[in-house]
Amino acid sequence: MAASEDSLRRALVEKQSTIESQGNAVRALKASNAEKKAVDEAIEKLNALKLEKSSIEKQLQASVGGNPGSSVSKEAFRQAVVNTLVGRLFFIPSFKIYGGVAGLYDYGPPGCAIKSNVLAFWRQHFVLEENMLEVDCPCVTPEVVLKASGHVDKFTDLMVKDEKTGTCYRADHLLKDFCNEKIQKDLSITAEKAAELKHVLAVLDDLSAEELGTKIKEYGITAPDTRNPLSDPYPFNLMFQTSIGPSGLSPGYMRPETAQGIFVNFKDLYNYNGNKLPFAAAQIGQAFRNEISPRQGLLRVREFTLAEIEHFVDPDDKSHPKYSEVADLEFLMFPREQQISGQSAKKTCLGEAVSKGIVNNETLGYFIGRVYLFLTCLGIDKDRLRFRQHLANEMAHYAADCWDAEIESSYGWIECVGIADRSAYDLRAHMDKSGVPLVARERISEPKEVEKLVIAPVKKELGLSFKGNQKKVVEALEAMNEKEALDMKSSLETKGEVEFHVCTLGENVTIKKSMVSISKEKKKEHQRTFTPSVIEPSFGIGRIIYCLYEHSFYLRISCMRMLRKIISKSLTAAGISHKIDITGTSIGKRYARTDELGVPFAITVDSTSSVTIRERDSKDQIRVNVEEAATVMKSVTDGNTTWADAWANFPHHSSVSAEE
Amino acid sequence: MAASEDSLRRALVEKQSTIESQGNAVRALKASNAEKKAVDEAIEKLNALKLEKSSIEKQLQASVGGNPGSSVSKEAFRQAVVNTLVGRLFFIPSFKIYGGVAGLYDYGPPGCAIKSNVLAFWRQHFVLEENMLEVDCPCVTPEVVLKASGHVDKFTDLMVKDEKTGTCYRADHLLKDFCNEKIQKDLSITAEKAAELKHVLAVLDDLSAEELGTKIKEYGITAPDTRNPLSDPYPFNLMFQTSIGPSGLSPGYMRPETAQGIFVNFKDLYNYNGNKLPFAAAQIGQAFRNEISPRQGLLRVREFTLAEIEHFVDPDDKSHPKYSEVADLEFLMFPREQQISGQSAKKTCLGEAVSKGIVNNETLGYFIGRVYLFLTCLGIDKDRLRFRQHLANEMAHYAADCWDAEIESSYGWIECVGIADRSAYDLRAHMDKSGVPLVARERISEPKEVEKLVIAPVKKELGLSFKGNQKKVVEALEAMNEKEALDMKSSLETKGEVEFHVCTLGENVTIKKSMVSISKEKKKEHQRTFTPSVIEPSFGIGRIIYCLYEHSFYLRISCMRMLRKIISKSLTAAGISHKIDITGTSIGKRYARTDELGVPFAITVDSTSSVTIRERDSKDQIRVNVEEAATVMKSVTDGNTTWADAWANFPHHSSVSAEE
Known part of the structure; x- marks a missing residue:
């Protein structure tokens, strides 16, 4: 505090x-x-x-509360942006004629053109520039893949239900709203209470279902719409679930990210790349999250386009050949330490951040630099773009480091790109689940002696028993980890055979002693086998586009509104009675109206530097600079000069509206 | 027959x-x-x-059976294509390490590049060329939209289940397979029986669930895998179902086509186009069909990319300003009459087909021509592309005309683009369901007197009762058709009030007599209000790409295989004993092997015009034209010339493999 x-x-x-x-x-x-x-x-x-x-x-x-005026003006600005975007069909609330669906938006014609340009530039800047292997995988994903990735068990938000109406809310949102409201609006709370509420906000993401429930009860939080009591929080999986095929027995999900499609293809892609590291694969596509109650308009949606890169690299060598090209870049960085000590983001040289170890490694640094170039080339304001490092409690336990490219918008700082070193987590998870080795191999110049587990399937025996499935059984046997293999060895020695689950077959097979030999041997190794690390830059395309709109948006009308006020003020100062007409009718009709009333002169604000002054009887029009407008009027109406003088001294304006 | x-x-x-x-x-x-x-x-x-x-x-x-040799070679050709495509990662069976999912494929790196080029060309050729309004709508679609379009009720295939194992099959596929098998393989059936089976094949798409079930029983068809009895056929909806939001109360589907996203936006798009017809909207995106048992590999998949155009046009004027640009095109057309009379597709001038009324109207003709240009520019062989008109039983009752661009592949003629005049069906369906008028208006020069239903909502009264919902109630009242309005009129006159369902509110409201006046009046109309017709070209991008692969594919290896045979033949004719070695081992190892055996000369087929001849002892190699190879060998082995002569007379070949 x-x-x-x-x-x-x-x-x-x-x-x-x-x-x-x-x-x-x-x-x-x-x-x-x-x-x-x-x-x-x-x-x-x-x-x-x-x-x-x-x-x-x-x-x-x-x-x-910050500057309340500024927060109001942010809302007004956002409203102006959104009105323009929706009015000009950059976006359309999806299925609008049926009342729409929260969190679903269409890109209309101009939005579609922008999206297509952004994606083309992304492909150019990343895929082509780095020779990435682009893939395009289905959205429909079988359960086993997302079970392995952890999404089936852990991709959840905690939800509470209005106990009477059944309406659902995100538990953390309710608690967050309550705390913010209390801190900002209730000035009577003690410093201690305020400190407690701020602590709750700080640890919000770490709270368990039970802890959230306790806080909600303790603070007496009720359903915002009805004030009814709320249920205990319980996890709701954010994936859209479906069923593949007609049997109803194959659950599937709409992918929550595109990355898994790349991980499961690692073996083929590594092979396609000539069994060489590093290499990157990329994918652009739709992803889906069944948000409990989408807020933040275009930023929190249920279906969105992701562009993701998975850069596979030797965990022992995370250097990058093109790193020097970005090392001198300077931009706003916001490392963990500075966040904790309450400082703000500072302009930092990327190369220094890497050499000081603030950014974990060169490859991660390289991508941070490339993302900076991508976003600023697109048109994101570099002063409203920062790279914020994840705090320890934000990061998955396996991640080595993680930085978000955050863009400042009317909603605050918005995460638009995540750049994470996910270590070997994803490949290991799929290797464990599928039994298919997702590893890289490197020849080493000096062979070294190691004690090694040797799993030697006896292919002839396996072939006799498993025919066409032999290859899958062999692969599954070879993919056993040390513990599994040693367990099998002792079972085979005592019982002579053992049941063995082959994931790729989806069934158990019986392995006999004659089918595999398992031993620990001293061996000379000529190659090193390892699971590559993954560096993942992941782009929320819709969020980037929305921020781009905000950064590119300006209101010419507000400038003219200002001019209107300036001129009105100076006319008042000059003692000239006047009336501002901002009705939407045509200029011709407005002239006709003032002519009928007998108003002798009309000033039309039709540009940001000069205005048109029109005389009633002649209908003649002249162009006068904004600053001079009141002076000219004063002089003519006081009779110091005549309209003829003005007509002689100023440029004429000849456009005549159709209605005149 | x-x-x-x-x-x-x-x-x-x-x-x-x-x-x-x-x-x-x-x-x-x-x-x-x-x-x-x-x-x-x-x-x-x-x-x-x-x-x-x-x-x-x-x-x-x-x-x-057609030419059995040719059908075998088609299969072999397809296998060669698919092996190359999968081997070189044009396609990857999705989630392969988990055993894959039928009907789901990834585009690998080269496939992805091709897809991206095809889509870019599509955008250029259609969207930009015609100033179409491109939109990009979500895949997740609420039930109400697909209820209106008819997909919830009618987008089904008939399914039968193996009564013991529960395995599902498409009923029509089983019947079709049975009939084809009988006709082609069982020569003992009578001409009458053959005619009956052919009739069943002809009407297959028209059979009801009951009729299909009767035939399956009559022919004693059982489950192909187990020979178990089958259940009666019942409809299975082909949409992937899901649930939107956490309540479980909002069913949704993954869209089966992209078109509905355009139809529901008609009002905004028409407005965006300055309230002018004709105009076209376009969309590229994923679509989903939960096929019962996908067959035909890459052609029948559960998730695919569609590119669809909805061209909205005045039903009274379906001319097209750019029609003359395509009218002179000539290509294979296959009108309904020619199909029925057993003829085959004929090269036809598009303009003639339109002027004779074979193609329903100019706009439909224009798109047929543009599709022809698109496909042939891509690289589709024009002699293996035809435009086939739908037969009466293939076409929806509301459709005015429909033509498929079919491409010949190893699977036969494949529908890759559908070009349909869907009349006003889709817009009417959504107007009826949503209550939002999806109409166009045209000023007419001479006002004409018509008897007209006038629905005049009394906005003040409605505003008092419905406040913020007033607009939606007004729109729903105005959208009533004549029958609904007259029913309401008589109810209001007898009962004074009536319950009225407002779809956009999702609830019934009570309409009182004071809230709306309904009458039939003679009115002078200054504008014509009508529902536009829709001409829809719909492209299956994956199918087009697959056919493109088949049309572009050739095997250089088969040429070398032919050379091998030619040389072998001529060596035999010359009386020289030889052995062909097509093992995959390196050329160096193969030389070492023949050296060890004492074979004096080796001929290596390493080009299509000349070969390398190597002498064992010197390891010298010369280049000799294919036609001369046997003569040179004959001469040297007969002792008529020496290797030194040959070495002197032919160019030397210097590449030495690493293993030598």
Whole structure:
């Protein structure tokens, strides 16, 4: 908590108590029929105290709520942007004629053209520039893939239900809203209470279902729409579920990210790349998240286009050959340490951040630099773009490092690109689940002696028993980890055979002692086998486009509105009676209307530098600079000069509207 | 049925019966101890009859099965194409490491590049060329939209289940397979039976669930994998179903086509186009069909990319301003009449087909021409591309006309683009369901008097009762058709109020007499209001790409295989003993192997015009034209010339493989 806010809250509590004492004092004086002077003095003191309290409240309000004016103007700005975007069909709320669906938007014609350009540039800047292997996988994904990736078990948000109406809410959102509301609007809470609420906000993402439930009960939070009581929080999986094929027995999901399609193809892609590392694969496509209650308009949607890169690299060598091309870039970076110590993002040289170890490795740094170039080339304002490192509690346990490209918008700083070093997690998960080795091999110059588990399937025996399935059984045997293999070895020695699950067959097979030999041997290794690390830059295309709109948006109309005010002010100063006409009717009709009223001159604000002045009887029009408009009018209406003089001195305006 | 096939079947039945009589005659002669000459003559006659029968069988086989050699070579060709496509990662069976999912394929790196080029060209050729309004709508679609379009009720295939294992099959596929198998393989069936089976094939798409079930029972068709009995056929909806939001109360589907996203946006798009017709909207995106049991590999998939155009046009004027640009094109067309009369597709001038009314209108003709140009520019062989008109039983009742661009592949003629005049069906369906008018308006020069239903909502009254919902109620009232309005009128007159369903609100409201006035009035109309017709070209991008692969594919290896045979033949003719080595081992290892055996010369086929001849002891290599190879060998091995002569007369070949 900022020291000033803390001390203001304490001052407010003290002041309130002083006011109460003084109030009691006044009442006591009155009750004791004290002399008027003493009573008046006491009241005066009370009023002064109240004024002081009010002043502290204002300071506190400013401290906790930011600049309220600025927050209002942000909302107004956003409304202007969204009105234009929807009015001009950049976006259309999907299925609008049926009332729409929360979190689903269409790209209309101009939006579609922009999206297509952004994707073409992305392909150029990343896929072609780096010779990435682009793939295009289906959205429909069988359960086993997302079970392996962890999405089936862990891709959830905690939800609470209105116990009477059944309406669902995100539990963390309700708690967050409650805390923010209290901190910003309720000035009576103590500094200690405020500190507690801020702590809740800080650890919000780490709270378990139970802890969230306890807080919701403790704070008496109810359903926002009805004030009904809420259920306990429980996890809701954010994937759209479906069923593949007619049997109803093959659950599937709409992919929540495109990355898994790349991971499951690692073996083929590595092979396609000549069994060489590093290489990157890329994919552009739709992803789906069944949000509980989408907020933040175009930023939090249920279906969106992702562009993802999976760069596979030797975990022992995360250098990048083109790193030097980006090392000198300078831009706003916001490392973990600076966030914790309450500082803000600082302009930093990327190369220094990497060499100091703030960014974990060169390849991660390279992609951060490339993302910076991509976004700023697109048109994102570099002063409203920062790279924020994930805090420890934001990052998955396996991740080595993670940075988000955040773009400042009217909603605040928005995560638009995530750039994570996910280590070997994803490939290992799919290797474990599928039994197919997803590894890379490197020849080493000096063979080294190692004690090694040797799994030697006896192909002839396996072939006799499993015929066409032999290859899959062999692969599954070879993919066993050390523990599994040693367990099998001891089972085979004691029982002679063992049941063995072959994932690619979807069934158990019986392995006999004659079918495989398992041993630990000293071996000379000529090659190193390892699971590559993955560096993943992942782009939310819709969010980038929305931020691009905000950064590119300006209102010519607001400039003219300002001009209108300036001219009106100067006319008033010059003592000229006037009326502003901002009705939507055509300029011709507006002239006709003022002509009928007998208004002698009309000033039309039709440009940002000069205006048109029109004389009623002649219908002649001249062009006059904004600053001169009032002076010219004053001079002509006072009779110091004539319209003929003005007509002689200023350029003429000849456009005549159709209605005249 | 072709006359020849029919007569062959009859001839076969007759011949069989003659053979049986003659067999009886032989047995009778033997039994009566007739003289040997008579028996021999009878047997000779029997054998002659059998030979004649065998000849008829061969003719019939050729007639019903096509050229069996050609069908085998088509399969082999397809296998070669698919092997290359999968081997070089043009396609990858999705989620392969988990055993894959039928009907789901990834585009690998080269496939992805091709897809991206095809889509870019499509955008250029259609969207940009015609100033189409491109949109990009979500795949997740709420039920109400697909209920209106008819997909929820009618987008089904008939399915049967193996009664013991529960495995599902498409009922029509099983019946089709049975009929084809019988006709092609069972030569003993009568001409009448064959005609019946052919009739079943012809009407297959029109059979109801009951009729299909009856046929399946009648023919004793069982589950192909187990021979178990089958359930009665029942409809299975081909859409992937899901649920939108956490409540479980909002069913949704993955869109089966992209078109609906355009139809529901008609009002905004028409407005965006300045309220002018004609205009076209376009969309590229994923579509989903949960096929019961996908067959035909890459052609019948569960998720695919569609590119669709909806061209909205005045039903009274379907001319097209750019029609003359395509009218002179000539290509294979296959109108309904020619299909029915058993002819084949003929090269036709598009302009003639339109002027004769074979193609329903100019706009439809224009798109047929543009599709022809698109496909042939891509690289589709124009001689293997035809435009086939839908037969009456293939076409929806509302469709005015429909043509498929079919491309010939190893699977036969494949529908790759559908070009349909869908009349006003889709817009009307969504207007009826949503209550939002999806109409166009045209100013007419001479106002005309019409008797017209006038629905005049009293906005003030409606505003008082419905507040913010007033607009939606007004729109719904105005969207009533004549019958609904007159029903409401009479209800209001008798009861004073009526319940009225407002779709956009999702609820009933009570309409009172004071809220709306409904009457039939003579009115002068200054504008014509109508529902536009829709001409829809719809492209299956994956199918087009697959056909493109087949049309572009050739095997250089087969040329070398041919050379190998030619050289081998000429060596044999020259009396030189030799052995062809097509093992996959390196050329160096193969030389080492023949050296060890003492083979003096090796000919390596490493180009299509010349070969390398290598002498064992010197390891020297010379280049010799294919035609001369055997002569040179003959001359040297016969001792007529020496290797030194050959070395002097032919260019030397210097590449030495690493293993030598």
